[in-house]
Amino acid sequence: MDERLTEMTVRNLVERLATSDPVPGGGSAAALAGAMGAALVHMVVQLTVDRPAAEGHEDALGEIRAGAVAWQSELLSLTELDANAYQAVVSARRLPRESEHDRETRDVQVAAAIREATRIPLATARAASEVLDLAQRVATIGNRNAVSDAGVAALLAVTGLRGAALNVQINLPYVTAGDQLRNEARAEIDRLLASVDDRERAVRAVVAERLR
Amino acid sequence: MDERLTEMTVRNLVERLATSDPVPGGGSAAALAGAMGAALVHMVVQLTVDRPAAEGHEDALGEIRAGAVAWQSELLSLTELDANAYQAVVSARRLPRESEHDRETRDVQVAAAIREATRIPLATARAASEVLDLAQRVATIGNRNAVSDAGVAALLAVTGLRGAALNVQINLPYVTAGDQLRNEARAEIDRLLASVDDRERAVRAVVAERLR
Numbered sequence: 001m002d003e004r005l006t007e008m009t010v011r012n013l014v015e016r017l018a019t020s021d022p023v024p025g026g027g028s029a030a031a032l033a034g035a036m037g038a039a040l041v042h043m044v045v046q047l048t049v050d051r052p053a054a055e056g057h058e059d060a061l062g063e064i065r066a067g068a069v070a071w072q073s074e075l076l077s078l079t080e081l082d083a084n085a086y087q088a089v090v091s092a093r094r095l096p097r098e099s100e101h102d103r104e105t106r107d108v109q110v111a112a113a114i115r116e117a118t119r120i121p122l123a124t125a126r127a128a129s130e131v132l133d134l135a136q137r138v139a140t141i142g143n144r145n146a147v148s149d150a151g152v153a154a155l156l157a158v159t160g161l162r163g164a165a166l167n168v169q170i171n172l173p174y175v176t177a178g179d180q181l182r183n184e185a186r187a188e189i190d191r192l193l194a195s196v197d198d199r200e201r202a203v204r205a206v207v208a209e210r211l212r
Numbered sequence: 213m214d215e216r217l218t219e220m221t222v223r224n225l226v227e228r229l230a231t232s233d234p235v236p237g238g239g240s241a242a243a244l245a246g247a248m249g250a251a252l253v254h255m256v257v258q259l260t261v262d263r264p265a266a267e268g269h270e271d272a273l274g275e276i277r278a279g280a281v282a283w284q285s286e287l288l289s290l291t292e293l294d295a296n297a298y299q300a301v302v303s304a305r306r307l308p309r310e311s312e313h314d315r316e317t318r319d320v321q322v323a324a325a326i327r328e329a330t331r332i333p334l335a336t337a338r339a340a341s342e343v344l345d346l347a348q349r350v351a352t353i354g355n356r357n358a359v360s361d362a363g364v365a366a367l368l369a370v371t372g373l374r375g376a377a378l379n380v381q382i383n384l385p386y387v388t389a390g391d392q393l394r395n396e397a398r399a400e401i402d403r404l405l406a407s408v409d410d411r412e413r414a415v416r417a418v419v420a421e422r423l424r
Binding site: 005010013017033047152155156166167207211 | 217218219220222225226227229230231233234237238239241242244245247250251252254255258259280284288291357358361364365367370371374375378379381419423
């Protein structure tokens with residue numbers, strides 16, 4: 001990776017996703033989906049404040065806005081970090097394995113890189129889950145003319161969460177046995193995935209109801 | 213809109229989504245999600261060809277690749293077109309309505325703009341549905357080490373499809389009564405949404421199975 005993903009043009013990023021280089025891959029795309037979800041939550045808040053719909057919801061809207069700003073920034077950062085982490089895995093796997101010493105060095109590097117490439121999408125799944133909460137709240141109280149945008153925000157958050165979870169799951173078996181992260185990450189992903197179906201259905205129902 | 217969305221940096225696009233300007237909004241974000249899905253389908257094909265996994269699937273992989281290239285390009289174009297179409301709605305609604313003549317002119321412009329702002333996300337939903345098919349196929353036959361990427365591609369395609377459908381649904385009631393597009397768009401969206409739950413479940417099952 002010779003350039004920061006978030007400083008590329010949108011067209012270049014999409015073209016880079018499409019190449020045979022595994023970096024950037026699904027982990028970065030999932031984080032960026034979550035960041036776009038947070039941005040749309042923010043837009044719906046902006047289209048709601050100072051309008052009749054905001055009455056009585058001023059504090060909630062302020063909270064949702066603050067959350068959206070924070071998670072948008074975090075998820076843009078995770079878009080980069082995921083690519084860096086996976087690049088480190090690819091580089092470590094290419095280290096020489098001629099001598100016993102080579103192999104030991106390589107094993108240590110691969111293990112450290114895999115650990116990071118598991119920890120980062122775990123953070124993405126957690127952040128996207130928070131964006132899903134915000135999308136649910138703003139879909140319920142936000143400007144009805146922007147309810148489709150709140151719905152798209154929720155869909156993007158779900159994709160960020162589920163997509164990041166797939167990246168945790170594919171790397172987890174390669175995390176060193178005995179590393180606490182193995183059990184912790186599995187437990188957290190299981191917990192996040194256990195509720196996402198119901199949460200997605202709930203927000204879709206609110207959006208469908210308010211679209212009428 | 214003073215700049216092409218796909219020529220902005222990724223960071224700028226996300227920041228522009230977040231502003232109180234309703235353009236760009238959920239329609240462009242949905243199309244971009246679909247474009248990223250197509251790009252990841254392409255990456256998985258590239259990571260599969262010329263490897264043992266490709267044996268016997270050469271023709272299918274060639275077809276999937278050709279589809280991914282075409283739909284990626286179409287969905288990037290729809291990312292721009294959606295913003296332009298919705299900007300035209302906003303501009304038409306701001307036209308003067310002092311005289312009877314003003315109001316007639318404005319009504320014609322608003323109707324034409326709403327029609328386009330319905331037609332574009334309909335095209336996005338259709339394109340994203342094709343990407344979902346490609347993601348399903350490559351999740352099944354592609355390189356198992358990239359199955360999480362095929363899974364993220366499918367999630368992005370579903371978000372593109374459902375997100376675009378919300379945009380069609382919110383605009384449809386404002387399409388001129390008697391315009392054929394009203395019934396046609398509703399029928400097509402209903403048809404696409406009717407199968408998406410099952411299709412999403414099917415691809416998630418394939419990915420989960422191959423992740424083991």
